[in-house]
Amino acid sequence: GAARPAMVLPPIGDIGGGAALPVGPPPPELQPRFRVIRACLITLTSSLLVKLLSFWVLLPSALADQVLSSLTSIFLTIIGIFLLKDDALFAPAYTCMVRTFCVSCADQCPGGVTCLCTWFFCCTITAFFNLLPFRDSDIFVIVTFVKILVDPSAQPDLKWWPQVRSVQWYIGCIVFTLSSILALLAQVMGAYQGYKGVQQHSVMGAMEDIERLDGPG
Template sequence: MLKDDSTIGRIYAFLGRSCCKPCTEQCQGGLTCLMPFIICNLITVLLGLILNNDIGEIIGAFKAMLNSVTFYEAFDFMLLFASTLGALLSQVVGCIYGYLAYREIRDSGVHQTGGDWGNSYPQAEEARLDKSLWLL
């Protein structure tokens, strides 16, 4: 959504030339990518909670981190705890903010469909009306 931004656009262009190239080819940007982003994050969170037992893994890693004997074991469990919790929280926050952006756009009053080109350009609408009056 921010590919046309002056600062974030450079990051988007770099990622578009790297391993994320298929993503940039499939989704042309803008709001067309928002709903698939929300749905993919929501499915990932739900499947992670139901099938992967992410909450149990987070609690188990935290307990193992507290009960570990050496520093290296504690560090390993801390990385597991932080990465699993961070991934889960970032996906939930992405779903929430994506939906809030979608809802704001939806409720903003823009009701333009594919055939409403005349409403986008007032000069074209006026010219069409003038021509129809001239034909009468």
């Protein structure tokens, strides 16, 4: 029989219908959402750094495990930097990445608004699994540390570096817990804003198509 035509997948910027997402900074209609996404990325990045630092103070022997469990957040941060490459705050980080360990990524993904769908998708997946009560998920870790703060004997096998119930121990646990909560909230809000941004651009693209079909006058 005749060979079936090969399946051609649409570019990531075309997902959701309407016009393809433009290359470069967001159009004026999407800038309010990008400001919220910017705040989410700042929160996520800051929380990630604080989480790792506070965990290193509390449990230095298990820091490698914490870094591994944070890889999805690190990956999400990289996507966010590509998305906000035209932002004055993240532009230097983007330039540094595409000149070092992300050289090949620059050819495959131009960054900017074209990464909006990727940001939405990855934020959604990451937030979804971090909200499930599985071991090492954000919600599991948050609940565990709240229990530890209430009753340190709940996890007797943990090898704390500071003395349990000391001021340093309490500060470290509280900071780690709060940063974990903020990171999770940033993922959820980032996913929502990404979804609404893609949806809004799809509507804009559909309206432009209608205007072109109607013609002048």
